[in-house]
Amino acid sequence: MRILVVGGSGLIGAHVVDVLRERGHAATTVARTARPGVDHLIDVGSASVDELRSLVAGHDGVVYATRTDEQRPLRKPIYPTFRRDNVEPVVNLFTAGRLEGLTRGVVMGSYYTYFDRLRPQWRLAARHTYIRCRVERAREGRAAAGPDLPVAVLELPFVFGRAGDRLPNWSGPLDRWARSRTPLAVPAGGTAAASARSVAEVAVDALEQARGEDIPVADENLTWNDMIARIAEAVGRRRRVARLPAGAVKASLRLGGALQALSRKESGVNPAHLADLLLAELFIEPTTGRSLDPALRETFADTATP
Incomplete structure (x- = not known):
């Protein structure tokens, strides 16, 4: 196969x-900024369908692997901005892919869409603009692709790992917190987690099999306590992690939501309802059963203080 990797x-x-x-396929990489190994520089978010057609031409499939900062507050209303950044580029890309005869595609998504299906009573898409746009991106991207271009959506949790100097966008604050003298305290609940390598292997499996369904991905399910304790151990600061009372978590985040509303800003994940997610066990079954320890060490240990 010859595969175009957007966000390569x-x-x-x-x-x-x-x-x-490694599996003998050809990969063409696309990114917005120049780096070693990047084949094409283009902002897919602003590219037209015709520009994208010339980019995908001659490929068998495409992987969309760009990322979004769902927590950054923006001026209200944020839905048009999130839709422009999250939905429209995927619709245009798979429209171009269909017109050029591509036969397979993968989109990196969020495990929030998995829980939106699994727990409709949580009303995640209604409460969180980011989740709404993830749902729309999967639905409309597939509609644009048509029946001859199956698109797998990988529903991803916290992803650990390293690729050169590239790290998870959330790892910096946790790294600094784990190394600091600030007490470690977390709420009840937890999250699924996966390594970047596992995600990549699932993505390539989906391409090889031309799968077109939603694929939740997890190596392990971690309580917040376990996750933070393992990060602290990885940076060489092994210590006890305390439990935050649920009431304090809810009050703090509701206050944050109120202050954000007063400033006429919103974020993709609404802080007024974020406590419900933090206190839940956002676990995926089944998991791969692979240990996260190697990816944890890649993410945190290389910059450990001597």
């Missing part, structure tokens, strides 16, 4: 490229 210089995209080439 990012953490997950770089691993996808590695796995493709």
